[in-house]
Amino acid sequence: MQALSVFLAGVALAGIILVAADPHGSVELQSRMQGVLAPSSPLQQLADEAPAEGSPPAAEAPAASVNAGDIVTFPGDYPNSVRHFLLIGWAMFAIGAGVLFYVGTWSLAEEKRTILHPVSFLTLAFCAMAYCAMYVGLGAEFQDETSPPRVVFPARYSLHLVAVPATLLSLALFTGCDVVTTVSLLGCDVLSFATLFMMGVVTTPQRYLWWIASLLFFCAVVPSLLTLLGNTEAQMQPKIKPLIWILVLGHCAILAASLAGAEGTSALGLSQEVGLLTAVDLITIVAPNFWLVIQQNAEGTVWA
Secondary structure, eight states: OHHHHHHHHHHHHHHHHHHHHSSSOOOHHHHHHHTTOTTTTTGGGGSSSSSOOOOOOOTTTTOOOOOGEEEEETTTTTOOOHHHHHHHHHHHHHHHHHHHHHHHHHSOOGGGGOTTTHHHHHHHHHHHHHHHHHHTTTTTEOOOOOSOOOOEEEHHHHHHHHHHHHHHHHHHHHTOOHHHHHHHHHHHHHHHHHHHHHHOOOOOOHHHHHHHHHHHHHHHHHHHHHHHHTOOTTTHHHHHHHHHHHHHHHHHHHHHHHHHHHTOOOOHHHHHHHHHHHHHHIIIIIIHEEEEEHHHHHHHSSOO
């Protein structure tokens, strides 16, 4: 409960950071969000709102093009909502990593420390660095050769490729899962996110084949999670089931956002996609790692 109280206090602190960091935003970014820029601006294709009533059909609308004055650079061309979502993710993961470092390493007696504590801390610390990279625009790419144009965040793929399997590793360590099931679980999960990365870098319609491959690897993850649950002690199973549901539903949400987002059909606007995935990342990664560390510190019976 001490860890949860500190984390909730961190949430309130993050809100203060958001207000202090960028209360108004630059005039250029505000004009982009309000649609003041010319319709030829490439980022106008990423607007979240539907066309106004009475506007000409899409077929009659002028096609967007990248002119000399329309060069898109990040983070300067992020809409304000995208910047705020990424800042929230960065702040939450950084605060979570600090709390886990304190309750799992600094304030814990050496004889009670287990391998679960550094794995959980490093997972959240890596996520904080990934969101920091996205916030400062490191590696973010605007691809205008697709229709509509899209923004790709390589740091998000690295986050999912490392943090979600690491969270599954923490769960396997806590339950004392056998090596065969653990390797199968982590291997299929890594391949699922690796194929999603391929979907993000491919601009042809073949990218949907990579999404199907990711879905198939995820289907192979589920039996391993069920095996992990079946091998857990009976008194621990009711506590583990909610974590498994969180991880499965979180993975499903990532797959759905990848299909409906910029890398797929672009049914979601950029702000909607970033906001959704930020919430999913926080729920899927922060909540299980906090729960595992709290249970480990309370019981002190697993991997002691």
